[in-house]
Amino acid sequence: MEFASLQDLYQHLISSAIRRCICSERLCRLSVLLQRSPASDPPLVCISISDTGIGSCIQEFQDLKCPVEGILAETWDGVVYVRTTNIFDTKISCYQLNLKENVSTRKPIWLPSNIKHGVKFSGTEVCLSVYESVDVLLAEMNCFFQKNIAMEVVADGQDIPGSRNDAVFLENLPASSSFTASTLDHLKLGLEDYVLKHGSSLTCDSCFPNRDDLRSGSGMVCEDKHKTTKLVVEAAVVISEISNSANNCFGARCSDTEVLCFKDFAPCSISEAFLKALTDIDWKRYGLTLECAIDQRSHALLKWGPTPLSFHIHIAVHCHHKTRFDKKLIRKAIELALDDFKNKYAGFLLSADTLKISMFAPDLAKAIAGLISYSNDMDFKKECLAILGLQPHQSEGEIVEETIKNKIISAIEVNDQRPQGIKEVAPLLFEDGRRKLQFVNDECYKGGFDPMDFS
Amino acid sequence: MEFASLQDLYQHLISSAIRRCICSERLCRLSVLLQRSPASDPPLVCISISDTGIGSCIQEFQDLKCPVEGILAETWDGVVYVRTTNIFDTKISCYQLNLKENVSTRKPIWLPSNIKHGVKFSGTEVCLSVYESVDVLLAEMNCFFQKNIAMEVVADGQDIPGSRNDAVFLENLPASSSFTASTLDHLKLGLEDYVLKHGSSLTCDSCFPNRDDLRSGSGMVCEDKHKTTKLVVEAAVVISEISNSANNCFGARCSDTEVLCFKDFAPCSISEAFLKALTDIDWKRYGLTLECAIDQRSHALLKWGPTPLSFHIHIAVHCHHKTRFDKKLIRKAIELALDDFKNKYAGFLLSADTLKISMFAPDLAKAIAGLISYSNDMDFKKECLAILGLQPHQSEGEIVEETIKNKIISAIEVNDQRPQGIKEVAPLLFEDGRRKLQFVNDECYKGGFDPMDFS
Amino acid sequence: MEGNRGSLERIDVLRKITELTKSMIVELSNRSSKMISIDRFKSYCTNSLENCCCRFNLSEGKETLTLQRESHVRRLDVLLRVLLIIQQLLRENRHSSKRDIYYMHPSVFTDQSVVDRAINDICILLQCSRHNLNVVSVGNGLVMGWLRFSEAGRRFDCIKKPNSAHFIPVQVEEVTDIASPADYILVVEKESGEGYSDKSWFHGSRKLNFKFHFDQLKYLVSYFERPVFQRLANDRFCSRNRCIVITGRGYPDVPTRRFLRILVDVLALPAFCLVDCDPYGFDILTTYRFGSMQMAYDAKYLRIPQLQWLGAFAADSEKYNLPEQCLIPLTLQDKRRTEALLQRCYLRREVPQWRLELDSMLQRGVKFEIEALSVHNISFLSEEYLPSKIKNELTTGKF
Amino acid sequence: MEPAGLFQSSMSFFSDQELCYADILTPQEVVARIQVAVLNFLRILSSPTPAISNLPLIDRRSSNSQVNQGILMDASWIFLSHSFCTRSLMRANAAKAFVRVWKLMEMCSQILIQDKRVTQRELFYKLLCNSPAYFPTQLHVNRTVQDVVALLRCSRYSLGIMASSRGLVAGRLLVQEPEQEVVDCTACGSSGYAISGDLDLLQKLTLKTDARYVIVIEKHAIFQRLAEDHVFNHIPSILITAKGYPDIATRYFLHRISKTFPLLPIFGLVDWNPAGLAILCTFKYGSIGMGLEAYRYACNVKWLGVRGDDLQLIPQESLVPLKPRDLQIAKSLMSSEILQENYRQELTLMVERGQKAELEALYHNGFDYLEKYIVKKIIQFSYI
Numbered sequence A, B: 001m002e003f004a005s006l007q008d009l010y011q012h013l014i015s016s017a018i019r020r021c022i023c024s025e026r027l028c029r030l031s032v033l034l035q036r037s038p039a040s041d042p043p044l045v046c047i048s049i050s051d052t053g054i055g056s057c058i059q060e061f062q063d064l065k066c067p068v069e070g071i072l073a074e075t076w077d078g079v080v081y082v083r084t085t086n087i088f089d090t091k092i093s094c095y096q097l098n099l100k101e102n103v104s105t106r107k108p109i110w111l112p113s114n115i116k117h118g119v120k121f122s123g124t125e126v127c128l129s130v131y132e133s134v135d136v137l138l139a140e141m142n143c144f145f146q147k148n149i150a151m152e153v154v155a156d157g158q159d160i161p162g163s164r165n166d167a168v169f170l171e172n173l174p175a176s177s178s179f180t181a182s183t184l185d186h187l188k189l190g191l192e193d194y195v196l197k198h199g200s201s202l203t204c205d206s207c208f209p210n211r212d213d214l215r216s217g218s219g220m221v222c223e224d225k226h227k228t229t230k231l232v233v234e235a236a237v238v239i240s241e242i243s244n245s246a247n248n249c250f251g252a253r254c255s256d257t258e259v260l261c262f263k264d265f266a267p268c269s270i271s272e273a274f275l276k277a278l279t280d281i282d283w284k285r286y287g288l289t290l291e292c293a294i295d296q297r298s299h300a301l302l303k304w305g306p307t308p309l310s311f312h313i314h315i316a317v318h319c320h321h322k323t324r325f326d327k328k329l330i331r332k333a334i335e336l337a338l339d340d341f342k343n344k345y346a347g348f349l350l351s352a353d354t355l356k357i358s359m360f361a362p363d364l365a366k367a368i369a370g371l372i373s374y375s376n377d378m379d380f381k382k383e384c385l386a387i388l389g390l391q392p393h394q395s396e397g398e399i400v401e402e403t404i405k406n407k408i409i410s411a412i413e414v415n416d417q418r419p420q421g422i423k424e425v426a427p428l429l430f431e432d433g434r435r436k437l438q439f440v441n442d443e444c445y446k447g448g449f450d451p452m453d454f455s
Numbered sequence C: 001m002e003g004n005r006g007s008l009e010r011i012d013v014l015r016k017i018t019e020l021t022k023s024m025i026v027e028l029s030n031r032s033s034k035m036i037s038i039d040r041f042k043s044y045c046t047n048s049l050e051n052c053c054c055r056f057n058l059s060e061g062k063e064t065l066t067l068q069r070e071s072h073v074r075r076l077d078v079l080l081r082v083l084l085i086i087q088q089l090l091r092e093n094r095h096s097s098k099r100d101i102y103y104m105h106p107s108v109f110t111d112q113s114v115v116d117r118a119i120n121d122i123c124i125l126l127q128c129s130r131h132n133l134n135v136v137s138v139g140n141g142l143v144m145g146w147l148r149f150s151e152a153g154r155r156f157d158c159i160k161k162p163n164s165a166h167f168i169p170v171q172v173e174e175v176t177d178i179a180s181p182a183d184y185i186l187v188v189e190k191e192s193g194e195g196y197s198d199k200s201w202f203h204g205s206r207k208l209n210f211k212f213h214f215d216q217l218k219y220l221v222s223y224f225e226r227p228v229f230q231r232l233a234n235d236r237f238c239s240r241n242r243c244i245v246i247t248g249r250g251y252p253d254v255p256t257r258r259f260l261r262i263l264v265d266v267l268a269l270p271a272f273c274l275v276d277c278d279p280y281g282f283d284i285l286t287t288y289r290f291g292s293m294q295m296a297y298d299a300k301y302l303r304i305p306q307l308q309w310l311g312a313f314a315a316d317s318e319k320y321n322l323p324e325q326c327l328i329p330l331t332l333q334d335k336r337r338t339e340a341l342l343q344r345c346y347l348r349r350e351v352p353q354w355r356l357e358l359d360s361m362l363q364r365g366v367k368f369e370i371e372a373l374s375v376h377n378i379s380f381l382s383e384e385y386l387p388s389k390i391k392n393e394l395t396t397g398k399f
Numbered sequence D: 001m002e003p004a005g006l007f008q009s010s011m012s013f014f015s016d017q018e019l020c021y022a023d024i025l026t027p028q029e030v031v032a033r034i035q036v037a038v039l040n041f042l043r044i045l046s047s048p049t050p051a052i053s054n055l056p057l058i059d060r061r062s063s064n065s066q067v068n069q070g071i072l073m074d075a076s077w078i079f080l081s082h083s084f085c086t087r088s089l090m091r092a093n094a095a096k097a098f099v100r101v102w103k104l105m106e107m108c109s110q111i112l113i114q115d116k117r118v119t120q121r122e123l124f125y126k127l128l129c130n131s132p133a134y135f136p137t138q139l140h141v142n143r144t145v146q147d148v149v150a151l152l153r154c155s156r157y158s159l160g161i162m163a164s165s166r167g168l169v170a171g172r173l174l175v176q177e178p179e180q181e182v183v184d185c186t187a188c189g190s191s192g193y194a195i196s197g198d199l200d201l202l203q204k205l206t207l208k209t210d211a212r213y214v215i216v217i218e219k220h221a222i223f224q225r226l227a228e229d230h231v232f233n234h235i236p237s238i239l240i241t242a243k244g245y246p247d248i249a250t251r252y253f254l255h256r257i258s259k260t261f262p263l264l265p266i267f268g269l270v271d272w273n274p275a276g277l278a279i280l281c282t283f284k285y286g287s288i289g290m291g292l293e294a295y296r297y298a299c300n301v302k303w304l305g306v307r308g309d310d311l312q313l314i315p316q317e318s319l320v321p322l323k324p325r326d327l328q329i330a331k332s333l334m335s336s337e338i339l340q341e342n343y344r345q346e347l348t349l350m351v352e353r354g355q356k357a358e359l360e361a362l363y364h365n366g367f368d369y370l371e372k373y374i375v376k377k378i379i380q381f382s383y384i
Ligand SMILES: [Mg+2]
Pocket: C189, C191, C192, C193, C276, C278, C280, C281, C369
C-alpha cells in the first residue's frame, strides 16, 4: 500500500484502527489526538491515533510504502512510533519504523516495552509528527469521519493542557441501535446519520427534524463458494422527502443521489466496476430512470432523468474481505436493499410499469364510481358503499371515487411488492388449456386480427 | 503538313491535284500513272500524278514534311519532281525537291523549263519513285478513289508499252448531272454512286439495279460572320431499301450507316468533334435510335438500336475552307439534309413520336368507325360517308375504318414533315375556345391535391 | 330464439351492469387485482375435424383482465368508460352508434377498433347482444324487392317500387309485420374491387390502412357504388323475378345480417348469395352464413345457416367464356388468405362442397368479379346468369 | 325531339360558351353531341389541310377556378372559366389518352343507344375486354370519364353511368317522385329518406316544406341521432347528410331545396377539423375534382359549428392532435382563394392549436346536448 498524501496516510491509519476495533467485537474506543509543538516553525503537529481494538502486528506497518519525494516527503520525516498489545500479551510492544525506507530492507527499531501488570486489555497507538496546520488537519479529519459511516465510532475528547484537541466524531446513538447490531445495521444507521446531516457536520433542523422522517432499507449478499474468504457486500438505501422549496439547504433541493462506497470499513474511491454495477441495476423496477452515473472520487453521483425525483434517495455500499469489487454482488446488494425498502414502504419505489398502471387508477375509479352513482338502484348503491367501508351518507361527492382509487392503487402496489420472478401472471386463465396458443397474444384482436373478419 | 505513310503522301498529292482542278472551274483531267522499272529489285515504281487544274506554286510543296525515318523513309528517297504551269505562263517550270530535307532550309533545284509555244493551258505533274509493289499501290488507290466522292474525277487510261497501268476511276455521269452543278449536288450524286456500288468497285446488280431506287436529300450551312473565309458544310443523305434476304451482298444486309467525311474535297479521317456532332443529332426526330457512333478511321460507323433499320441510310459530309471541324455546323448540315429528305419523301424518316402516334391510328379509326356504324341515325351515317368521300353503299365492312385510318396516318405524317418548332397547332374539335391553356399529358390532373376533390 | 333476445329488458341489462360493478369492487376490497373475466367465443377453429369442438354458443375459455398488466388496465379503462356510456344510454333509453361512442373520448380510445372490442367484451360480460346495449350500427345495408315490413311503427313498402333501394332499418329488433310474396332472397356482395375509387387520395391510403383500420375501410367501402345491386335495379330484376335483394355492401354489418336472419326465419325462404370469385367474396359469404369471429358470441342470432352459395364459381369463367383480361391472377396475399380460409373447421363440417369450390379457385390461380360476367352483355347477369342458377337451385330440390 | 332539332341545339351548345358546367342531358342529347364530335373530327380530317382535331377540355384545375362574389347576397361560388386544356393525338405522351376519349365515347354511345346504364366497374370491364391496352385499370376509365364530361359538358350520369348517392334527408320535407306517393321525411325513422343517385329523377321531384332551416350534417351518426330525437320537430328543419364528402346527387338535392325555398337558411354542422371545413366548402362552393358538375350546385351554407368558439364546451381529452393528413388538407385549403376570411381564421386557429375536435365531442355534455347546442347557435346568430 502506498500513499500519495498525508491525508491518505492518516486515513488509512484511522481505518486500520477502526478495523481492529470492529474485529475485537467489543465496545472499543478510538481517539485521534492532534498536538502542536508550540516552539517549531513551521508548526510541527503530533498526530496520535489510538484504539482499544484487537491490537496490531508489525506486518501491518511493515508493508506500508511512502514516496521518498513529494508533498508527503516535505511534511513528514517518515517515522511512525507504534505501541501495541494483544489481549493475552503481558507487555506493550513499542517500536519505531521509518516508512520512507525501502519496504524489503526496512527494519523496525525496537524500543523498550511497557509491562501490562496483569491487566487484560488490548490496543494500539500510532504516532507521527508532521509539519501541517492543526486547522487543516482538523477540517480534513472532520470530513473523513462524517463520511465514514460504515461503522460506529466513539471518540473521547481529551483535554490536555497546552494541546489543542477536538472531539472529531461524537454521536449519541438512538437507543434502538446497539453495538451488538450487525455491520449491515451499522451501515444503515450510519447512512441515516449522514443523511440527517446532509453530509455536513451541521445538522440542518429545517430539513430533517428527526430520524423518523427517513425511510430506509438494506440488503446483503455473501459469496461463499468454497473459498477461504467470505466475500460480503452490504448496501443500505435511505429515502428522505424533499422538503418545501423555501428551504435554502442546497442538498435538500437537488435530487441527485450520492452513492458512498466503503471497503473493509474504510471509505474508498469509486472504481469502474462500481459505476458499472450502478448503471446495470434495473432502476425501472423501482420507478427510477438513471440518466448517468458519475465518478466524483469520494462518491458516485447518480443523476436521475428526465424528470427529477420528488424525494432524495441515498445509497451506501460496503464490501468486506474483497480484494476487488465484484460488480454482480454490488448490484445484487443494492437491489436487495431497494427490494427491502419497497416491501417495507408500500407505494415507494414502485416500478415504472406499476407507475404507468397507477396512472389509470383515477380514470378507472371515476368510471366505477360513475357506474355506482349514476345507478338508480338504491340497494345496489348501499351495498357498494358497504363493501367499500363507507357510510350510507357518504355516497355523494368524490369520496366514493377517492376510496375506489385508493383501493385500486393499493391492489396495484401489492402486486409490485412481490419479489421479482415469482410475480403472479394471470392474464389468461383458461378453463381448458387447449386453446392457449391461439390467444397468448395480449392484443389478440389486434395482432391476430383477421383482415377479412369485419362485422 | 507531315505524312506518316506513303499512302498519306500520294493521297495528299492526288487531293491537291483534285483541288487545283476544282479551282480552275473548267473541265479538267487528272491522271495517275504507276510505272515500274523492270530492272530494279525490289521493284521501283514511278508514281506520276498529273492534272489540268490551275497550276501550283512552289509553296504547296515547300511546306510538306516527311519523316527522315520510318516506313516512308525506306520506300522513298524523298525526292519529288514537279512540272507546273499557270494559264498565263509562257513556260512550264520544272524543279526537284527533297521533302526529307528540313522545311526551313529546303531549297528547290531548278531544272530547265519547257517552252509552251504560246499554247494556253495550265497543269501540274508530280513524280516520285518508290519501292513498292504496283499491286499494293493500285489496290490502295482504287479504294481511295471509290470513297472520294466529293468531286467528279475523270482519269484517262494511258497505254504505254512496258508499263502497267489502270483506269482507277471512271464514271459515266447521268445526263442530269453536269459539271456546272453545285458542290452540294456533286456530293449527293457522289454518295449515290458510292451507294450504288456498295462502296466496292463492282456494281452489284442484284441489290440496286438503278439510281431510281435511291432516295436522297441534302443540306448546306454557311457560316459568314464577317470573317474573311466563308465556312461551308455540306451534307447528303441517301436511303436505299434493304432488298430481299436472299441477297448475298454483305453491305446490303447490314443496316449500320457509314458516314463519309471530306474536307476541302479530300477524304479526311474522323475527328472527335465529328463523332460528337453525329451523336448530338436528335435522331429520334427521324425515327432513328442511335446506339453508338464508332470511329473507323476512314469513316464513322453509326449503329442503330435496338431494332435494326428496315432500310440503309448513307451519309456524307463535306467541310470547305475550314481549319477545324465545327460540331454545330456539321450537325446542322446533316439535320438539314435529313429534313430535306423527309419533305421530299412522305412517310420516310418519321420521328419516333410520330411513329408512336401512328400506332394509335388503327385504334382511333376503329373507335370512330364504330361510332358511325353503331349509330341508328341514317342522316348522320350518310353525312359521315360523304365527308369521307365514300359512297352510301360503302357504309358496311371495314372500308370506313380503313379510310379513316389512312386519313389519320396521312394527317400524322403531314404533321411530322413540318419543320420543328413551327409545328402548327391542330384545330380544336369544337372551334369555340377563347383561351387555350396548354396541352395536357396522359395523367393530366395528377399533380395538384385539391382538398375538396372528392367527387 | 327471438323471444329470448327480444325480452332482455333494459332493466335487466342495467341490473347486470350493477352486478358487474359490484363484483369489481368486491375484488378491489380484497386487494385482488383480478377485475373481470371474459368468456371467449369463436366461430371457427383450424383444427382437423376430429379435434374440433367449435360450437356456436359455448365459450372457449376465459380471459381475465387484471390490474397487473398495462395492456389489461388500458383495456379495462376503455371497457369501463364504454360501460359508463352504455349505462347512461340505457337509463335515458337512447341509441348510439359505435362511432358516437368512440368520439366521446377519442384521445383515450385512439381507434374505433378499441371501442368495438370493448362493446363486444361488454356483450359477453352481460350476456346480451349489441342492440341490448342500445348501441346501433350505422347501417350500410340495402334491400329491394317484394317485401313489406314495419319498423317501430313505420311502414316500409318496398313492393311499391321493387327496383329502388331502401336502407335496412337501424333498429332491426323492432321490425315486425314482415310480409312477402317472394320466392327467394338474393344476397349480393358488392364491395368494390381493386382501384375502384375515383379518389387517388383514398387510393393510396387504402392498402396501407387496410389491415388495421377496418373501420376506415368500411367508410371507404360505403363510398363506393354498389354495382351488382345497381345492375339488378337498373335491369328491373325484381320486376321480373319475385324476390328480395339484399346487399351489405361488402362485409355485412350487424343490422344487415340480423335483418336477413329475421327475414329467413320469418319468411322461410331460400336465400342465395352472390359474391365475387375471390377470397374476400368467399369470406363475405362465410360471414353471412357462419358469422364473424368478432361477433362469435352472438353468432347464434346472426348466422344464416340456410344460405346457399349461388356464385360466382371459379368454373364460371370457362362456362361463360370470360375474356382472359377479366381474370386477375391471385396475389400471394390472396393465396395465403385462401389457404387460411380452407382451414376453417366449419367448411369441412358443414359445407364441404364450398371447400372444393374455393380450392378450385386456388388451383386455377385466378379471381374475378361479378361485373366481369357483364362483359359480353350488360344484362347477362340479370337475364341469364341469375335466373338459370336460381332455377337450377330451386328445382334440384336442395330446398 | 327530332334529330335535326337535337343537332341544332347541340351545335349551338358548343358555340354558346356561357355555360361552363355539365348539363343533365337525355341519352338522345348526349348521342347528338357525340355525333357532332364525330362529324367535326371527320371534317377536319378530310379538309384540304388534313389534321387530327384537338379536344378542348374545360380545365378542371384550380388555376382555372374563379370565385364569384355575390354583391347583393353574400353567396359566393366558384365556377370554371372558359379556359381549356387540350388533348392532342400529336403529343406522344398524351396520344393514348386521346384515343381513350374516343373509345369511351364509342362505348357510352353504344350503351345509350341500347337505353342501358352501367356502373363504372362494368364500364371498366367492358373497356378492359375491348381495349386492354388502353384501359388496364379502373383509374384509366375514371379519368377518361372526366375527360368526356369535360369535352361534352354533360354529367357523368348522362353518359349512361350509374351514380349512387350516399345522401339522406330527414325532417320537415315532403318529397314526391313523379307518379308516386308523397313521402314525409319526418316519418322515415332515423335512417331517413335516401337521396337517389338519378339526377334526372331529382330534377323532377316535387318538394314541400314548412321548415325554417336546413341543417347539413357531416356525419351519418349525428344525422341519425338528430333524426332519432326528432330534432326537426323542435327546430323546424330539414336535415341532410352526405355521410362525409358530398356526392353530386346530395349536392344537387340541396341545391334544389335552396332554389325551391330560397328563404331557408342552410346551416352546416361539421367537425372542427380541416376535413370538416373542406366538406362544408364542398357544399358551399363545389370541388374542382367534381369537374364540371361541381359548380352549379353551390349553396350558401353557413358554418354553424363546430367552431373555435365552441371549444370551451369540449373537454380537453376529446381534442385530438392534427395528423399530417389534416395539415395537408389545411395547407391546401389555405392556398385556396375561395376561402372567406373568417373561415381562414378558423383554419388558422386549428393549425395553431394543432388540435381538432369531432362533433361527437359535444356529447360530453349529454346525448341531448346537441339539440340545445343547435338551438343556441341559431338564436344567437352564431354562424359564419
Ligand atoms: Mg369483392
